[in-house]
Amino acid sequence: MVIRQLFVGFTCAIAVGTSSAAANESITYAGAGGGLAQVMKTVFDDPFAEQTGVAVNALATSDRVSALKAMQVAGRVTWDVSELNPIEYATASLSGWLQPLDWAVIDPLGVLPPEAKLPDAGIAATFSTVLAIRTDKLPEGKTMNSWADFWDVETFPGGRALQNQPIDNLEFALIADGVAPADVYSVLSTEEGQDRAFAKLDEIKPHITAWWTAGAQPVQLLSDGEVDYSSAWNGRITKLAEQGIPVEINWNGGGIKGSYVAIIKGSQKIKASQDYISFLMTDARRSAKFASMVPYPGMVNGLYEHLEADTGSNLPTHPDNVTAQFVTDAVFWGKNLSALKERWEDWILE
């Protein structure tokens, strides 16, 4: 009896909790937390709340595919908008967990390029996996300028690191083998192309000191002198260079990726969520402010007009940097990740 009363009380408490949350409207945003969330709060969340009256409850999340799957299985969706990396986006999209977006409402003035507007997500920010170089460790008078140079251990001796996963590395291997960045995925879609990538990776395998698994690792490896050259996320390297470590980004053959935002199917706050996505993506001035604080620029037209020249030149989508890179194909990886990951696991243990 007591237990039952407690239970009823508990349920009421939940009900009261939910209804009061609905009264002063708020949306839940599943982001990365940390420094990024603080910048988002100043640039986007606080002004959005002021303008619309909708508060943004930003969560620090990781492992979002598991969380989304659990929500769909349990039938209780607790996030409205989620930030998703390319693989998370592809998985969520192919699994049907994302709400279709109405771009006529989000981008009525058409300030976003079509690549940024997917049926069930938008690309709110971009980052790139690039070649990071300790300039003080380079041989006298030489500069490492491509993945082919990274593979050239004769000219450029020294420790190297790559991420322990097939994504990016298969692309880098093909580019090192002479494939043009634009053709990477047409080659990689074939069995022979995949064999070619793994064969090229065989060449570099004995020279890789460390296979990193978290974005902070290449930063630490480079700054401790553990390795001289590594693949890394561009923003981390910009920050490391600011700390006085002689490290440089080479954009050639970098893999640009979207940071996607999407509304989770089952969210009860679709209108407020679409407004928030619009707020994140379509104001060039605000996006420029964000990009000047965190080197992960959005895709809105005219962004670079609001940025200082030397800030802009450090960003992956800057006209000078973008042409030499390829865009990581989220859909290709969504479809092929399982199989290629198995092959990768076999390969790495060989």
Next chain:
Amino acid sequence: MSKRIALLPGLAIICVMFLVPVGFVFQHGLFDPSFTTEHFTRFINRGAYMRIFWTTLQVSSVVALACLIIGYPIAYFIVRQPSRRRPMLIFLVLVPMWMSILSRTYAWMVVLGKEGIINQTLLWVGLIDEPLKLLFTTGAVYVSMIQIMLPILIVTCFSSMTEIDQSLMRSARIFGASPFKAFREVFLPLSLEGAITGTLIVFILSMGFFIVPALVGGRKDTMLANIISSQVSTGNWGFAAALSIVLLTATLLVMFAVRLFSSRFVHHQGETS
């Protein structure tokens, strides 16, 4: 009977917080959505996963045995000290456990790195001309894991050793046993149970390790838990659950085998044999 009632709250917590979730894991591994052995077949048929499984068993066994060999004498040393000095010594053993595993692993990276303390010292002394590759090796995994696990073994051994009646050793000596014989015939059998328990705890904890091998190991030092975590994050819950069942079963089997085997050697105080 009344004593057993005291166990009820604990049992209830174990049931709700542990057995039920483990039941869900079994359900995920075996039903997808109808009964299937597909995930287990995948585990057995893929050479890579079997190899990772053996690596996990091997690393955990070596770490557990190394902890026993290093930790048992330390516990014995502490227990033979005057009782007023023991708390300080045990305190020193426990201090490293206050630091998170992650910080201790990073500390090992500072020690073992290419420009780390060991290499710098050896280079400075002139013993080597090129830095040694110490980090990102299987050896680095062993060193870090043993250092992390050692306090657990020492404390377990120590607490069982303090319960041994020290006058038994003295009587053995009075009856003419050499110090070594007194230790071997009296102390060792009585302390064996604590030592085995400690070794098993270290083994069980090691079976689930994944941060240490990912940070200081080389490309071949992948443990089963690394694969489980990567399968969970890509949404392959069925396969992750199957791997967890394999890990759990293997751990339990090793535990029972060790218990069965060691029951012949373990003596309890007051037993006559």
